[in-house]
Structures are given as C-alpha cells and as structure tokens.
Amino acid sequence: MQVTTHLPVIDLSSPTDSTSNDLLHAAREFGFLYVRFKALPIDAEDVDSLFDLSRTFFAAPVAEKEKYKIGPEDRGWSAPYDEALDEALENEPRLQYRRVQGSSTTAASSVNFVLAKRLPRFVPTQKPRIMPFAARTSRCSAKGLLPGLIDAAMANSKQIPFEAGGKHFFSSRHAQANGATGSVLRLLYYPSQSLPTDKTSVEPIRCGAHTDFGSVTLLFQRPGQPGLEVISPKGDWLPVMVSPPGTENDAIPPIVVNIGDMLQFWTKGVLRSTKHRVVIPPTKLVNGTSTTSDDAGDGKSKHTSGTPDRYSVAYFCHPAADTLLVGVPSRLIEEQKGKEHQNEAEIVTAGEHLRRKLDKAYGWAKKT
Ligand SMILES: O=C(O)CCC(=O)C(=O)O
Numbered sequence: 294m295q296v297t298t299h300l301p302v303i304d305l306s307s308p309t310d311s312t313s314n315d316l317l318h319a320a321r322e323f324g325f326l327y328v329r330f331k332a333l334p335i336d337a338e339d340v341d342s343l344f345d346l347s348r349t350f351f352a353a354p355v356a357e358k359e360k361y362k363i364g365p366e367d368r369g370w371s372a373p374y375d376e377a378l379d380e381a382l383e384n385e386p387r388l389q390y391r392r393v394q395g396s397s398t399t400a401a402s403s404v405n406f407v408l409a410k411r412l413p414r415f416v417p418t419q420k421p422r423i424m425p426f427a428a429r430t431s432r433c434s435a436k437g438l439l440p441g442l443i444d445a446a447m448a449n450s451k452q453i454p455f456e457a458g459g460k461h462f463f464s465s466r467h468a469q470a471n472g473a474t475g476s477v478l479r480l481l482y483y484p485s486q487s488l489p490t491d492k493t494s495v496e497p498i499r500c501g502a503h504t505d506f507g508s509v510t511l512l513f514q515r516p517g518q519p520g521l522e523v524i525s526p527k528g529d530w531l532p533v534m535v536s537p538p539g540t541e542n543d544a545i546p547p548i549v550v551n552i553g554d555m556l557q558f559w560t561k562g563v564l565r566s567t568k569h570r571v572v573i574p575p576t577k578l579v580n581g582t583s584t585t586s587d588d589a590g591d592g593k594s595k596h597t598s599g600t601p602d603r604y605s606v607a608y609f610c611h612p613a614a615d616t617l618l619v620g621v622p623s624r625l626i627e628e629q630k631g632k633e634h635q636n637e638a639e640i641v642t643a644g645e646h647l648r649r650k651l652d653k654a655y656g657w658a659k660k661t
Pocket residue numbers: 481500505512521569570571605607
C-alpha cells in the first residue's frame with residue numbers, strides 16, 4: 294500500500310503573495326505543512342552534521358548524559374519516559390504514567406539547547422557547527438517562515454491596524470530585541486525497540502499525543518525513519534511521510550512545519566495547533582519489505598528484529614516570554630465566533646503557557 298500524505302508541500306524559494314496565502318491556508322486547514330529545504334538558507338551539510346552530533350551524544354554512557362539532566366529551565370538531557378505529553382491520561386496516578394513505558398510518555402532520549410547562549414559542555418568542540426545552524430533555523434522560523442509569512446498573508450487579506458503592529462505583528466514579537474523567549478533546539482533519539490512476537494502486548498506509541506507549546510515548530514527527519522502522525526479533523530491518525538511525492542531527490546527531506554498553541558491562542562483558533570504523536574512505524578516499513586513507501590529505508594537506520602532507531606531534530610520557536618496571548622486585532626480573527634476564545638481569566642503570557650506545560654510534562658511543580 295502506498296503511504297500518501299495529505300499535507301501540502303510549500304516551496305519557499307521565491308515567496309509571493311500566493312505563497313503566503315497557500316501557507317495560511319495550510320495553517321488553517323491542517324496546522325501542518327512541509328517546507329522544501331532548498332528554499333531555506335540552511336545547508337544540507339549542516340543538518341547532516343547535526344544528526345551526526347546527535348548520534349555521538351546519545352551513544353555516550355548514561356552517566357555522562359546524567360551530568361546534563363534537564364531542569365525546570367528546559368535545557369539539557371531527558372531520559373526516555375521522563376516526559377509525559379499526553380494530557381488525556383493525566384488523571385492516571387502520576388507514578389503510573391511517568392517513567393513507565395506507555396502512550397503518554399516519550400520513549401525518546403532528548404537534549405535541548407539554549408540558542409546563542411550557554412551550550413552544554415559535552416559539545417564545546419561542536420559549537421562552530423551548531424551555532425550557525427541554530428541561528429539560521431531561528432531566523433528562518435521567526436522571520437522567513439510562519440510569523441513573517443503569516444504577517445504577509447494577513448496584510449494581504451485583513452490588515453492588522455498599523456498602530457497594533459501592522460504587517461510586522463507576528464515577526465516583531467519574535468525579534469530577539471523584544472526579550473527572552475522559550476525557543477529551543479531539541480535533538481531527539483528514539484532507540485530501537487524489539488518487538489515481541491505477540492504484537493498486541495507492544496505499546497506502539499513512541500511519543501504521546503500532544504500539541505506543541507510555542508508558536509511554530511520546525512521538524513527535521515531522516516530518510517528511513519518514519520513514525521510521525523497527525524490527527525485529522527475526524528480524529529483519525531494519519532502518517533506524515535518523511536519524503537512526500539516530488540521531494541524524494543531533495544538533498545534532505547523537507548522540513549515539517551507546524552503551528553503551536555501560541556499561534557492558536559493569538560488567532561482564536563483560526564490557525565490550528567494540531568495534535569500529533571510518534572508511533573512505531575508499520576512492520577512493512579520496519580522490515581524494509583515495502584517497495585512502495587518513501588520510507589523503505591536507506592540502510593542508515595538500524596533495522597533490528599524490532600523497530601528502527603529514529604532521530605529527529607525539532608526547533609521550537611516561541612515569541613518573547615512576556616507576550617500576551619490575546620486575539621490579534623484583525624478582522625479575520627475578530628470575525629471568529631470565538632471557537633477557541635479565551636476569557637479574560639485564562640489569558641496568559643507566552644512564558645506562563647510554557648511554564649504550565651513544562652510543569653505538567655515533567656512534574657516540576659511537584660518536585661520543587
Ligand atoms: O520526534 C518527532 O518526530 C516529533 C517530536 C515531537 O512532536 C515533539 O518533541 O514535540
């Protein structure tokens with residue numbers, strides 16, 4: 294069976310008004326889209342080096358990684374099952390749903406970097422490789438990508454008044470000059486898991502269903518390492534191919550870009566922060582028996598009798614921490630019937646929203 298994708302692939306080589314409208318449409322319909330790499334000022338070699346670095350880091354002994362254990366400031370290493378993302382399961386007793394393999398928790402080991410600031414000591418020699426990548430990713434996600442293009446699209450249709458920020462409403466709130474943000478570059482590693490013959494006893498979820506906390510996420514994936522799924526409006530889980538049709542020969546797979554909670558709040562739900570998860574990919578992909586899938590394997594990922602390893606890199610883009618997540622003063626937004634309308638008591642800043650989500654995911658509030 295051919296795995297097809299329902300998400301649009303948008304080429305940003307030379308964006309026009311119609312590109313920003315396409316992007317706005319995708320953000321409204323799906324909350325997810327692909328952006329072709331060749332359009333972005335990021336080198337394929339930088340992406341490859343970052344994945345090399347990721348492999349080196351995660352291969353280090355646990356005792357070494359423990360030295361950089363993640364804390365409430367959201368920087369550092371998380372062990373598999375440290376993070377619980379599926380809030381639908383939050384009523385389960387804490388100890389049953391944290392640190393236990395299960396659908397709410399993340400089976401990935403991950404490490405978060407502070408951009409342009411303190412890099413963990415385990416990568417001092419990698420600084421020249423990471424920093425340009427992080428800086429470029431940060432620039433293109435905040436300016437060239439969604440916030441900037443959404444500004445352009447909003448300006449095309451229903452202009453945000455000049456005094457309220459005009460056509461720079463979103464991008465200016467992501468400018469570094471406007472203060473600290475929760476933006477973070479995260480390397481993720483889902484180790485290979487062996488599959489018992491009785492498949493019904495296997496929990497197929499590698500990362501529990503969740504929405505992303507920030508404004509925009511950029512996700513880099515590797516050929517032969519599928520598993521990401523997004524939920525459809527009807528509630529079905531749909532696979533997100535690594536290399537959708539037409540991109541198979543690109544230097545690296547297109548970047549998956551998705552809307553996070555903050556853009557959903559800002560737009561009263563006009564833009565969708567869509568639930569997604571990572572699953573153990575179907576057996577036909579794991580065993581490489583499929584010849585029709587884009588993800589039939591490149592020989593790079595480890596195919597054991599179980600699941601392949603999966604490495605991914607996510608850049609979570611956030612606006613300045615003190616940004617109020619209130620509806621954008623645009624007719625497009627104000628005409629909304631308030632589907633995702635927040636009442637005054639619920640209005641939070643970007644920093645507060647991130648704090649609440651992290652405290653839940655890691656149980657920080659209980660620990661401190
Ligand atoms: O590893 C992935 O592909 C997705 C991870 C993810 O959704 C997240 O960390 O928010």
